[in-house]
Amino acid sequence: MNIIKQLSVFLENRYGRLTELTTALGQAHINLSAFNIAESSDFGIMRMVVSDPFEARRVLLEKGFAVSLSDVLCLQIDNQPGELSKVLGLFSDQGITVEYMYAFAVGEHANIIICPDKLDVCVKVLEDHHKTILDASHVETF
Amino acid sequence: MIWNETFECMGRDELHLIQSSRLRETVERVYANSPFYRRKMQELSITPEDIQTVEDLVKLPFTVKTDLRDNYPFGLFSAPMSEIVRLHASSGTTGKPIVAGYTRKDLNTWSEILARTFTAGGCGKSDIFHIAFGYGLFTGGLGAHSGAERIGASVIPISTGNTEKQIQLMTDFGSTVLCCTPSYALYLAETIEKMGVKDKLRLRTGFFGAEPWTEAMRTEIQNKLGIKAYDIYGLTEVMGPGVSYNCSEQNGMHINEDMFIPEIIDPKTLKPVAQGEIGELVFTTIYKEGMPVLRYRTKDLTRLVYEPCPCGRSFVRMEKIKGRSDDMLIIRGVNVFPTQVESVLLEFPEVAPHYHIFVDRVNNTDTFEIHVEMRPECFSDNLSRVLDLSKRITHRLQSVLGIGPVLKLVEPNSIQRTTGKSVHVTDLRKVY
Structure with a gap:
């Protein structure tokens, strides 16, 4: 989930x-x-x-x-320069607009809460590109 | 100076005869031409024959603002549209405005009473009138305009807005007379001070109305602008500005009694109060053709002064308005009813019909703020959607009220509930 x-x-x-x-x-x-x-x-x-x-x-x-x-989703990416732009590049290629997001990075990872305009498309794109989407049970007990 | 000494200084007995005769004609006119008034009179089992003198006035039915709304737009007219040459409108109690129609003779009457008003303030054909009342459906602009032309003055139909340009023209054209709302006069005075052009002004007189104002405001306007400030009173339903006016004594407003018969009633019992007592002002128009009104309840509270005025006019004087017997607000000269606000809010399912209106006066300009509760279930996580909702409600309020409020969305249950009749308004201005 x-x-x-x-x-x-x-x-x-x-x-x-x-x-x-x-x-x-x-x-x-x-x-x-x-x-x-x-x-x-x-x-x-x-x-x-x-x-x-x-x-x-x-x-x-x-x-x-x-x-x-x-409904929002939580994306986990590496805490490295350029990582966010790669993901956002996927979004713009697919015509996905981000309504808002908030994030925090510590240690190896950055966790980003994203509210896209097309949630289903967004999930599919991220999964197709093997990006890590944290599931609810994980996020709610960070 | 007196524009029409024959009428303005007429003996009370002779005036009584003229009033009775004009009242008879008016009652005959509305009975013959207005199904609304004929029905009302039939309900009271009276016919025009029952009305012979001013004393019979109390037999006639009252007229209220909702009668105008219910018969929107032309239901109270007593002249065919082919005779109507002008329409004006002002706010009703809900979405629909109330409409007034004027025949050519009515426009003539109107400019006559304004000519009396301006002459009483010492103005004449060498004056230059700066008319900063709104021109349009509002009666202020075109009403004052016709009176100023009638006395032969030069008229600048500047209307409202663009204050700095107004002041520029005032200095360039050498305006001597200012007509506007009293709060705008104070705002102009302040801007003039800021622009440092007070020395270039030639203003010496001002006529102010369309909203209540105090003697303290009069003193302030007179001092800041270096003019004499006179009251004009009127309302669209009766005619527009000029129903009553200040003379040089600046002590009460003479009612044009050859055109309008005033009464003061107790708003609860609807019976006349004892002479000199405060109550609700009621007018019967006795010289109008387009839309005469019988016993129109203004909801304005005041008293009548019958003592002779040193100016020589015999017309009775009404004191400054002391309040309202209903919940109407006058904000920047625009009539606003809380029920109008409510009817707009009910169009939006996202907000609860719990609201509160805050009115204040800051830097001589009325502020108008409406707080309305979000409905718990209609709230969205999307900021722009919430801001858009706020914008849409504001826009709709502006179009219905004719004046733009500042809308503030507030949390559910944050507006105080009251048992019994809810209190929807906090008015911090001291205008009465």
């Missing part, structure tokens, strides 16, 4: 709101593996990969957050 359920939360730019969100997740024993925040002048969208996305959604909805689950 190499599709990851990413949890996105609508956050007003309001003092303490991020603390409230992470507190709610912490109290529900939900772990964050990765996250990113996209901001506009009035609000932000926090996108995250968590240990139990469905439970996390339930908890946050109960707390009154606007939440959505969406």
Whole structure:
């Protein structure tokens, strides 16, 4: 299962709101593996990969957050110069657009969460080129 | 100076006779030509014969804004379209505007009352009028325009917007009179100060209206622009600007009583209040052909002053508007009803119908912000999609309201719920 359920939360730019969100997740024993925040002048969208996305959604909805689950994938590449550009080259060849991504590299590997416009095509291209896509169980317990 | 001494200074008894005779003609006209009014009068079991003098006015049915909306667009007209030469419109309580139609005689009446207004402010044919009310469906621009032409002044139909260019022309053309909303006058004053051109101005008089303003604002406008600032009052449903006007005393607005009969009622019981008490202002037009209105409830709260005015005019004076008996907001001169906002938001399934309107005045300009809750289930991880939603709602609000709000999407349940009638508005301006 190499599709990851990413949890996105609508956050007003309001003092303490991020603390409230992470507190709610912490109290529900939900772990964050990765996250990113996209901001506009009035609000932000926090996108995250968590240990139990469905439970996390339930908890946050109960707390009154606007939440959505969406499909992303996690690509693992070598932590080397030029590796990312090779993958992106495959995407542009196949007409795949990246809506957003976030990444972090440490040690030998870099892990990249990608939200492409055509998820199925994207997975196929990566598999055809023997790229490593981490599956959900792996990512959610990084 | 007095434009039409015969009417403006007429004895109260003679005025009463003229009002009664014009009222009879108006009632006959609407009964014969407007199915809406005929039905309303039939419901009250009255016919035109029951209305003989001003005292019979209380027998007549009231008219409210929703009557105009329900009979959109021309249902309240009492003249055939072949006689209508002009249409104007202003906001209704929901998506549809309310429409007013004018015959040639009505336009003549309108310019007459504005000629009275401008003359009362000491203006005449050697003045140069800078008219910065909006031209178009809004009655302000074309209304003031016709009055200024009528007194023979030179008219600059500058309309709204492009403040620096306005000031440039004001100095180049030597404008002596300014007509606009009071908040725009203050904004102009500030910009003039910034541009450092106050010495080049020849302004000496201003006529301001279309939104409520205080005596404190009058003082500020007078000091900053070095002019005398006069009130004009009016509303599209009744005629437009010029229904009542300040004289040189600047103490209350004389109502053109040969054209409009005022009443003050208790908005709850709908009964007339005792003379001199504050209540809702009601107008019956007695000299209009296109769209006469019987007992139109303005929802504006004020009182009438019957004491003689030192200026010599015998027309009753109304004090500055002290508030509203409904929830209408006037933002940058545009009438806005919370129900209009609500009807637009209901078109968008992505947001909840929970909203709150914030109005304030910053640097003499009204700010208008609407907070609306995202629906928990309609939220997307895609930032541009959320921003696009916000843009689409703003655009739709702008087109329905005629004024662009700043829209802010907020989290579910973040807008305070109230038991009973929800409070949808926070107005921090001190305009009354």
